[in-house]
Amino acid sequence: MNDVLKKFGEIGIIPVVVLNDAKDAEPLGKALIDGGLPCAEVTFRTEAAEESIRIMAEKFPELLVGAGTVLTTEQVDRAVNAGAKFIVSPGLNLKIVQYCLDKDIPVCPGVVTPGEIEKALELGLDVVKFFPAEPSGGLNMIKAMGAAYTKLKFMPTGGINAVNVVDYLKCDKILACGGSWMVKGDMIAAGDFDKIKEMCLQAAEIVKSTRA
Numbered sequence: 001m002n003d004v005l006k007k008f009g010e011i012g013i014i015p016v017v018v019l020n021d022a023k024d025a026e027p028l029g030k031a032l033i034d035g036g037l038p039c040a041e042v043t044f045r046t047e048a049a050e051e052s053i054r055i056m057a058e059k060f061p062e063l064l065v066g067a068g069t070v071l072t073t074e075q076v077d078r079a080v081n082a083g084a085k086f087i088v089s090p091g092l093n094l095k096i097v098q099y100c101l102d103k104d105i106p107v108c109p110g111v112v113t114p115g116e117i118e119k120a121l122e123l124g125l126d127v128v129k130f131f132p133a134e135p136s137g138g139l140n141m142i143k144a145m146g147a148a149y150t151k152l153k154f155m156p157t158g159g160i161n162a163v164n165v166v167d168y169l170k171c172d173k174i175l176a177c178g179g180s181w182m183v184k185g186d187m188i189a190a191g192d193f194d195k196i197k198e199m200c201l202q203a204a205e206i207v208k209s210t211r212a
């Protein structure tokens with residue numbers, strides 16, 4: 001497994017962040033580090049994503065910063081040029097995955113079906129996102145579907161929270177979980193980075209308790 005993806009496994013919970021204003025990137029990066037979740041999947045849902053990645057990557061070398069919601073190879077280039085260390089996509093876009101693999105960029109595309117998983121395996125991936133996790137059957141679906149693919153690890157994202165994350169993290173099919181509950185838009189909008197740090201600390205504790 002790629003080193004960046006191994007790091008996902010160590011961190012355990014990957015904060016999925018939506019930033020409307022790049023001015024929030026620095027305080028958010030600090031809150032994530034101080035909160036013990038030194039990682040950010042900055043989604044390309046907003047115009048501020050690229051600049052936010054640049055700021056976080058420059059200010060915090062210890063923060064694992066990547067791009068989420070990547071839908072085009074042009075966004076892959078923009079993200080990586082800004083300092084993104086990984087690419088996450090909601091779906092299995094073969095063009096994006098191959099583009100990343102050709103350039104040795106760690107990539108984690110979303111899947112929900114065995115057919116998509118087998119395409120991902122054919123491309124040589126050993127980790128996939130399972131998105132949207134809860135509406136697609138959650139942990140039961142991962143256990144049932146994942147049984148057939150013994151070496152594949154999943155990063156479920158979508159509908160995961162501080163309660164249901166516990167069972168996900170206990171399952172050996174799960175490398176890490178993605179989620180936004182500790183970096184909610186309203187907390188960012190209010191500039192409440194102390195709250196974000198506190199929520200991250202709680203999440204990091206959950207990771208520790210499930211790995212003990």
Ligand SMILES: O=C(O)C(=O)C[C@H](O)[C@H](O)COP(=O)(O)O
Nearest residue numbers: 016069090157158159160179180
């Ligand atoms: O757009 C993408 O590529 C995404 O990754 C979507 C996010 O993963 C989910 O929206 C996070 O899910 P929540 O934790 O339920 O907020």
